[in-house]
Amino acid sequence: MSFIWNWVSSTISGLLGYLGLGGKSAKILFLGLDNAGKTTLMHMLRDDRVVQHTPTQFPTSEELQLAGINFKAFDLGGHKIARRVWKDYYAQVDAIVYLVDAVDRDRFPESKQELDSLLSDDNLATVPFLVLGNKIDVPTAASEEELRQWLGLSYTTGKGKVALSGSKIRPLELFMCSVLKRQGYGEAFRWMSQYIK
Numbered sequence: 433m434s435f436i437w438n439w440v441s442s443t444i445s446g447l448l449g450y451l452g453l454g455g456k457s458a459k460i461l462f463l464g465l466d467n468a469g470k471t472t473l474m475h476m477l478r479d480d481r482v483v484q485h486t487p488t489q490f491p492t493s494e495e496l497q498l499a500g501i502n503f504k505a506f507d508l509g510g511h512k513i514a515r516r517v518w519k520d521y522y523a524q525v526d527a528i529v530y531l532v533d534a535v536d537r538d539r540f541p542e543s544k545q546e547l548d549s550l551l552s553d554d555n556l557a558t559v560p561f562l563v564l565g566n567k568i569d570v571p572t573a574a575s576e577e578e579l580r581q582w583l584g585l586s587y588t589t590g591k592g593k594v595a596l597s598g599s600k601i602r603p604l605e606l607f608m609c610s611v612l613k614r615q616g617y618g619e620a621f622r623w624m625s626q627y628i629k
């Protein structure tokens with residue numbers, strides 16, 4: 433009896449796979465300057481704990497379950513040389529999570545420059561962008577308003593549930609967070625998941 437059941441369930445899962453359902457996993461990229469907190473976030477989402485990381489030299493990927501969606505998340509290094517390979521990952525991407533260190537004001541212009549070049553890249557024209565202002569546990573961190581000014585994000589598409597399908601408007605929003613304190617990014621990923629097909 434059990435072998436029949438095994439056969440039935442493997443046939444069903446094979447069929448779901450064939451239809452692109454079941455094991456569907458959206459592809460997201462974690463981008464942002466070095467030291468922004470990408471690897472810390474990725475490991476917090478995976479293991480729910482903070483681990484101290486050395487700067488990322490080579491891209492890594494993890495399967496994550498977030499807001500009810502399976503994600504394949506790619507953590508790419510943020511230092512200048514590592515940024516050169518970002519474009520190799522743009523194909524078939526479902527969303528971009530762009531991290532900014534909200535404490536490091538000296539690097540806001542550099543972070544804006546990288547963000548602008550991503551936002552204006554034709555290959556990413558329709559891809560939803562979640563921008564995370566990280567490290568708000570540090571007292572000197574910029575406020576959301578201040579970071580919006582610096583990054584030129586005064587006009588974004590809105591938090592919460594905002595229907596944009598059919599409008600040709602790319603979802604773009606800024607959320608403040610502290611990966612260290614587990615604050616802010618839950619709401620941000622729920623916002624993002626509504627735009628993943």
Ligand SMILES: Nc1nc2c(ncn2[C@@H]2O[C@H](COP(=O)(O)OP(=O)(O)OP(=O)(O)O)[C@@H](O)[C@H]2O)c(=O)[nH]1
Pocket residue numbers: 464465466467468469470471472473484485486487488489508509510511566567568569570609610611612613
């Ligand atoms: N205070 C504070 N520090 C954080 C937070 N998130 C990450 N950090 C620290 O920021 C530093 C850089 O974090 P990483 O995750 O290695 O940064 P990254 O973006 O992966 O950097 P690269 O791999 O070099 O591109 C580490 O010392 C982290 O502990 C946070 O929410 N608050």
Ligand SMILES: [Mg+2]
Pocket residue numbers: 470471472485486487488507508509510
């Ligand atoms: Mg890293």
